[in-house]
Amino acid sequence: MNDMQFLTWVRGAGLDIAVSIFLLGVLWRLIEIYSLGRKKDLAAPRQVSGASGWHTIFRRSVPPEGMMKKSPVSYIGGYTFHIGLAIVVFLFAPHILLIKNLTGLSWPGLPSQFIDLAAVVTMAAMVIVLADRINKPVKRYLSTFGDWFTWTLTFLPVLTGWMAVQHLLLPYTTMLALHILSVELLLVFLPFTKLFHAFTVFGSRWYNGTVNGHKGVAV
Amino acid sequence: MSASLEKGVRVLKEVIDAPIASYFNSCVHCGLCAEACLFYTETGDPKYTPIHKLEPLRRLYEQEYTLVGRLAKLVGLSKPVTDDELEEWKELVYNSCTLCGRCSVVCPVGNDIVYMVRKFREGMSASGHAPEGIIGAVNRTVTIGSPMGVKLPAVKAQMKHVEEDYGLPIPLDAEGAEYMVMLSSMEIINFPEYLAAIAKIMHQAGKTWTLCSTAFEATNAGMQIGNSDLARVLVTRIVDGAEKLKVKTVISPECGHAYTALRWEGANLIGRPFTFKVQHIIEVLGEFQEQGLLKTEGFETDRLTFHDPCQLARRGGVIKQQRNLMNMVAKNFVEMPDAGFMNWCCGGGGGASAIEEGEELRLEAFKKKKSQLDTVKPDRLVTACANCRIVLEEGLEHYQMDIPVVGLTEMIAEHIPDQTTEKGA
């Protein structure tokens, strides 16, 4: 298989398979998790404005008092690579075109030099976050194969995409095909790893905020 | 003697719900929960990471309620939870967790870890893996009526002393009273001034109140061991007493988990909403203050700070009232760092103070409280939970810190002008 055929495959059959497994996995897992349900809380609620599940969905993105000092790498590194990923994925013109083709939605993008910068910053943040996971006792203690695997799954698309644009290591066509393949792998494994937090974080924050909001505590 | 792993697993299967499923699937192993837990911060041992305390529950959830997990268990890729494992986890789930809830408010993906620990204790207790000390407390609460073994005669004796010393009547089983007051064992035995304080406050506010002979104990050891069946037994006593006496509001005393058990878990334990209100004594005082029913004179002049009990503030939603009350009677009230919602636990809640073998760990964790106090350097420490008081006193003694601990309700009552303290008046 030459590089053009490889590229055509990942743009064609590969994408079909990956998106299919992704959709199948997401729906299955969401229903599997949330269908367990929750018993109604019969205690008399305490109404306090600002204390609710919806509030927590947004508020929990801000570190609580005193926590930033305790682990600045977790927060700053985390923010940086999440926002960086969002910028690279959603504001790069060729990506917007793909989304437009798949969903019909589109929006203006950023010039590719900004995306380039965002990609580099994202990768740097991810490397720092990885180093922190190796160095900090708690993170190291908690880490399993899944943590290293999902880091790699997330890092490779940024790396290969950036390398393709920069014409590094392999010819563009091959690098582009590898980039698309790495994204497809990410899609395939997302619903079955901790990456699924991309979907469940909303439910978790909502439940937490609701249970505490019932008591009038704004979390 | 019929606890078994099978029972424990069955109970856990019962209590696992969508929130727990969502939480386990959201955890990204960031370790921030450890940074919020005083048992980790003061020991540096990563095994005290809150989410790690739930590891057997997580595996059980996956093996029972996810397709991938079920298959993994079938082919042997996921090991079933064993008795030995639960025994190993006893220390993590009980000694090193006071259900303080700090982990739940810092988790970036929103995991309510304390909610999960509470549920995990259901399985631990049903499978015979609860610590000896708490089992003893539960035993005494259920059979005798209080975790410290206090019976009605002892209560009546205290009532008599208070009536004699302060000239205020202490009603017992008065039907139709507005408030039914409960006590915790600690108060009955160690802090009898509390009962006197209640009498003074109610008298000034002109409210009717009563103790209940069948439900004078507020402490819910069933909640601490984490067993809903036993917690229900204890709550039912209170509900029956309150409904029999037809009171409007039941007051939970200065005790942390008593409030949580009755106010927030109670209705769910008995399966129907209450027909009466439940308030913490601090809530009641706060209300009286707002309504002008609480009048004080004079001020404490020494440097005071306040320790927010976890179950009252962060877990109970009563945060502002205690500050308003402090300011009412203290000229020199200073807040310790992280005061209020983010306060650090005394280290003895959730049944931990009943676990003898956990004392060393508790005292090490107390370094966090010590550091808060070292920063603010108070003359005295005020709080609103009898268990916190005991634990704080123990810790302060261990570290040779000369800081007396005072109960807020008592302190307030001391500033109520004496109108009826003459005997026989």
Place this chain on the structure above:
Amino acid sequence: MQGSLIETLARQGVTRRSFMKYCATLASMMALPPAAGRAMAEAMAAAPAANKRPSVIWLPFQECTGCTESITRSHSPSIEGLIFDAISLDYQETLMAAAGHQAEEALHAAMKDNDGKYLLIVDGSIPLGLDGAYSCIAGKSNLETLKEVAKGAAAIVAMGSCAAYGGIPKANPNPTGAVSVSDVIKDKPIINIPGCPPIPVVMTGVLAHFLTFGSLPEMDGKGRPKAFYGETIHDRCYRRPFYDQGKFAKTFDDEGARNGWCLFELGCKGPVTYNACATVKWNGGTSWPVESGHGCLGCSEPDFWDGGGFYKALSMPADPLKFASAAAAVGAVAGVAMSFANRGKKSAAKSGHETTTLADLEK
């Protein structure tokens, strides 16, 4: 500079100076040092006089003759065509005067006289289907002819995408079983000059290199001369700033198109295509596809016909997604099935609940 070539050029109105300039340009285009330009000029000028013009045999196979058309198209009189004065084109079906048996005799004579030394140029793919019956010349299949003539060749130039990679005949479903030269011949140096058709000057550059140095120029992983195929169209495209700014034409006729914006959305394959069109351009530097408002087809890349559509942007799926909705439905069903299993298990646990008494706290 002496030689009959110079005299021929002078007669055609091409000065010696122009000829030198041409050779220097050719050399620099191929990233060769300045001295190479002079060497090229001397080699080409001397060749006719020494009567040692290298023999070149041009075999046309399953092709459209576009490559021949391209190479013979030149606007500035004779400059590209002049290469033919520096070589002895002993066999070229479109250009030679002879036909039939005479043409075949010319071929075999050239092969015999220059055995081991002639340059073989091939355009068109080689069909393997039906034992090669899809394309026969003088009663022999192209496959047989190629093998025969390749035996005595010093080197082979696969001219055009068909010869280099199979080209249009190889496009799905490839009914004739078309393959490239390098699929058939394994034991000779082969240089690919892909393009549909290739740019004329690339052809001449390669021949000039061969004439001057007696070897083929440096090639990339796909056997193409790096000098002309070393960069992608995208990296040399004059509309690149528009790509970087996200300014794309959305139809061939909208304001963006009129403003000369990037044609990526209209399917331009510039980013994955290696060729010299963006710098050298066509028709003596007149224009090239993108400049004329149409996206690059990727014609110098293998299998460009099957690359998912000329008007489909590279960032778009090559084919519409076939399984997505079905997969989503299957996922939902799996989730619902699990939820029934889960809830069943939970309520079984609930109904099997044994109320814990004090005795049950110990084992």
